[in-house]
Amino acid sequence: MxxxxxxxxxxxxxxxxxxxxxxxxxxxxxxxxxxxxxxxxxxxxxxxxxxxxxxxxxxxxxxxxxxxxxxxxxxxxxxxxxxxxxxxxxxxxxxxxxxxxxxxxxxxxxxxxxxxxxxxxxxxxxxxxxxxxxxxxxxxxxxxxxxxxxxxxxxxxxxxxxxxxxxxxxxxxxxxxxxxxxxxxxxxxxxxxxxxxxxxxxxxxxxxxxxxRPEKAGAAIEAPGMLASHYAPNAPIRLEASSIEPGEALLAFGTDRITGEGNALFVLNLSPTGDLAEAAANLFDYMKKADAAGATGIAVASIPDTGLGEAINDRLSRAAAPRGA
Known part of the structure; x- marks a missing residue:
């Protein structure tokens, strides 16, 4: 060790x-x-x-x-x-x-x-x-x-x-x-x-x-982090979630509530105040915690695509991409 x-x-x-x-x-x-x-x-x-x-x-x-x-x-x-x-x-x-x-x-x-x-x-x-x-x-x-x-x-x-x-x-x-x-x-x-x-x-x-802005997925690799599938937990990621499916964990953002949120395996809010810097700092840690809890999937609330939200959504989209892509 x-x-x-x-x-x-x-x-x-x-x-x-x-x-x-x-x-x-x-x-x-x-x-x-x-x-x-x-x-x-x-x-x-x-x-x-x-x-x-x-x-x-x-x-x-x-x-x-x-x-x-x-x-x-x-x-x-x-x-x-x-x-x-x-x-x-x-x-x-x-x-x-x-x-x-x-x-x-x-x-x-x-x-x-x-x-x-x-x-x-x-x-x-x-x-x-x-x-x-x-x-x-x-x-x-x-x-x-x-x-x-x-x-x-x-x-x-x-x-x-x-x-x-x-x-x-x-x-x-x-x-x-x-x-x-x-x-x-x-x-x-x-x-x-x-x-x-x-x-x-x-x-x-x-x-x-x-x-x-970045080229579409499939562009020539010029730098790290350009693979279509990347930053992925074991559990599948579902983006822009408006409801919760059985066994899923929820990564919430801000004050908006999601249908069936009370049925989630557990809920972690990337930033209760809607602070994108706080959400970025918590993103990978919370994804790992969802995996460790044995969630069958990770539902992620909508994140604004401005400022640091662009980086957050980039990581989430690559985490949600088909494995091996």
Missing amino acids: ARRISIAQAPELAMESACAELSAGHPVAVPTETVYGLAADATNPAAITAIYETKGRPRFNPLICHMADLAMAERHAVFDPLSRKLAERFWPGPLTLVLPLKGDSAIHPLATAGLDTVGVRVPMGFASRLIAEFGKPLAAPSANPSGRVSPTSADHVAQDLGERISLILDGGHCGVGVESTIVKVEDGAIRLLRPGGIAAEEIEAATGLTVA
């Missing part, structure tokens, strides 16, 4: 232990503001292979490479002026930029799935300090089996991967709760590849440009 170290209680031990595991080519579960990541040396092919094998992740699905700061990112990726503006505005934070990979970058092709681009971001808090101490980028997809619900606590990681990894750094509950927003700048325009912790409206406000 994985060793677990509290960052708050033993920060020096957490840093020393993580650097030792990373140097040995072993993946480490690391908290970020979005979700817990399964981090490994992005320049080491054996370490990257260990990520794919631990998660059961398809090799064609690229990994985000996390940087300590903008200066480190510029050593590995080519920044156009608009991408640099976005980095300066939103880093550290939950924004990933897909950029051309520099020819002399040490990031291994396994991390980019052989693409000539790389997704980079600078996380908040301990993760960025760890990268700075380690001195190299960390490839870090979510610390869960591929396609399943992302972890937002150390308990989630222990339940999903505790038998497969050697170290979990416990940083408490993730504040954002959904993965980073992924964008790509092309010819001075911004294209949204995956909605996430930074709302597209925030990017539009910062740049004065309209953000083009």
Whole structure:
């Protein structure tokens, strides 16, 4: 079983232990503001292979490479002026930029799935300090089996991967709760590849440009989180629920009531006040709790498709997609 170290209680031990595991080519579960990541040396092919094998992740699905700061990112990726503006505005934070990979970058092709681009971001808090101490980028997809619900606590990681990894750094509950927003700048325009912790409206406000929304399912994989079926619990998800079926759990939102709500196996309200940030932070945790309770299905109330609601609905639609899609 994985060793677990509290960052708050033993920060020096957490840093020393993580650097030792990373140097040995072993993946480490690391908290970020979005979700817990399964981090490994992005320049080491054996370490990257260990990520794919631990998660059961398809090799064609690229990994985000996390940087300590903008200066480190510029050593590995080519920044156009608009991408640099976005980095300066939103880093550290939950924004990933897909950029051309520099020819002399040490990031291994396994991390980019052989693409000539790389997704980079600078996380908040301990993760960025760890990268700075380690001195190299960390490839870090979510610390869960591929396609399943992302972890937002150390308990989630222990339940999903505790038998497969050697170290979990416990940083408490993730504040954002959904993965980073992924964008790509092309010819001075911004294209949204995956909605996430930074709302597209925030990017539009910062740049004065309209953000083009994601391509339809089935588009070429340019970044993580673009598979049609993803973020899925064991129980099937039913969206825009207006009633409850026997054995279902209900993920409610706001104050609206649903027909037969009293017959639900149990009810968890993503945000009783209709706060989308609160709903995003609770989403994956509540999906996991519904699974653990043995629900035959998970009915989800309607979520507004604005602001962070766009990211929430993206995750829910992929969780509800036919498995294997």
